[in-house]
Amino acid sequence: MTIGAGLVALAAGLAVAIAAVGSATAQGKTAVAALDAIWRQPDAAGDVRGAMMLALAFQEALTIFVMLVALMLALKVTA
Amino acid sequence: MRGDAAWWLAEAEQESAAAAAHGDILFHIGPLPVTSAITTAWAIIALLALLSYLATRRLEKVPATRLQNALEAVVEYLEGHFGSILGKERAWQYLPFLSTFFLFIIISNYSGILPGAGHLKGFAAPTSHLGYNAGMALVVFFSYHYFGVRARGMAYFKHLADPPYMLPLNLVDELVRPLSLSLRLFGNIYGGEAVLAVMLTVLPYFLPTFMMGLELIFGYIQALIFTTLAAIYIAGATEHHELVAEDEHRRHRGPGPRAQGKEVLP
Numbered sequence A: 001m002t003i004g005a006g007l008v009a010l011a012a013g014l015a016v017a018i019a020a021v022g023s024a025t026a027q028g029k030t031a032v033a034a035l036d037a038i039w040r041q042p043d044a045a046g047d048v049r050g051a052m053m054l055a056l057a058f059q060e061a062l063t064i065f066v067m068l069v070a071l072m073l074a075l076k077v078t079a
Numbered sequence B: 001m002r003g004d005a006a007w008w009l010a011e012a013e014q015e016s017a018a019a020a021a022h023g024d025i026l027f028h029i030g031p032l033p034v035t036s037a038i039t040t041a042w043a044i045i046a047l048l049a050l051l052s053y054l055a056t057r058r059l060e061k062v063p064a065t066r067l068q069n070a071l072e073a074v075v076e077y078l079e080g081h082f083g084s085i086l087g088k089e090r091a092w093q094y095l096p097f098l099s100t101f102f103l104f105i106i107i108s109n110y111s112g113i114l115p116g117a118g119h120l121k122g123f124a125a126p127t128s129h130l131g132y133n134a135g136m137a138l139v140v141f142f143s144y145h146y147f148g149v150r151a152r153g154m155a156y157f158k159h160l161a162d163p164p165y166m167l168p169l170n171l172v173d174e175l176v177r178p179l180s181l182s183l184r185l186f187g188n189i190y191g192g193e194a195v196l197a198v199m200l201t202v203l204p205y206f207l208p209t210f211m212m213g214l215e216l217i218f219g220y221i222q223a224l225i226f227t228t229l230a231a232i233y234i235a236g237a238t239e240h241h242e243l244v245a246e247d248e249h250r251r252h253r254g255p256g257p258r259a260q261g262k263e264v265l266p
Helices: A002-042 A040-079 B007-021 B035-057 B066-086 B087-109 B130-161 B164-202 B207-237 B239-253
Strands: B025-029 B032-034
Touching: A002 B007, A002 B130, A040 B035, A040 B066, A040 B164, A040 B207, B032 B035, B032 B087, B035 B066, B035 B087, B035 B130, B066 B087, B087 B207, B130 B164, B164 B207, B207 B239
Parallel strands: none
Antiparallel strands: B025 B032
């Protein structure tokens, strides 16, 4: 494996790791806010849960996009 | 060495690279290649059609068969879910469209967890292939524009340039919707399968079981997210009686705990 291929592999791994930090932070904040809301008003638990799922999906999507880029990079190295 | 973890990993990578390169084409219909994902999708469509036919063959007001009872529960759940976004009246109007997507996506996601998925010829989860998700996202994209024009006429396109300077941003937003819709579903399902494959090579006996349990939850959530977003797009496109519907929804929910005199913690 050349140094260039190694750098590409490193980039693929780091990309997902760095993106996951951002998504995890945001998802943690979302979950805390939603749990707080459910604790304050258990009647609205269903509504809050639905909105939370949606917000989580949007945050998750960013890491997923990066993962696709990383997979493309990884396939480039193995091919 | 043949049989150890590194060998399996290399095999799996080669296999996926080969599948990505020319696909696992089973046969051709005219110029169109038919892959395992497509035959699985046909099987899912046939299964859904058969279930619906069997359940609605002898409809009764008080369900006589267990199947009718079970499917009524599904329809009621979906109606309640979409009703909270679209309002009751519009939820019924668009329920066939949305719940078809939901049922197809959830069964397709779960089909990827069955043994042999992706390895047997003619059996692969359709939603772990980008092409299938892109097709569904495009159907959603064109449908909600059509619904919008049907509900509001040509005035529908005015919302794109509501403050005129927002036009470019709104156009980008519209075009990104099908892209993110399809990539989110594909990434989650394909990513889940890839993680499962890696776990199988690392610790083949117990670890994957937990991941499969998680996959059941993810498959359900992703089906729900796809259809919820479709419902939100439709709600935005057919907006003009949305405010009325929302008011109705608020009124029927009744007063919160504070208004009922219950003690509410700060």
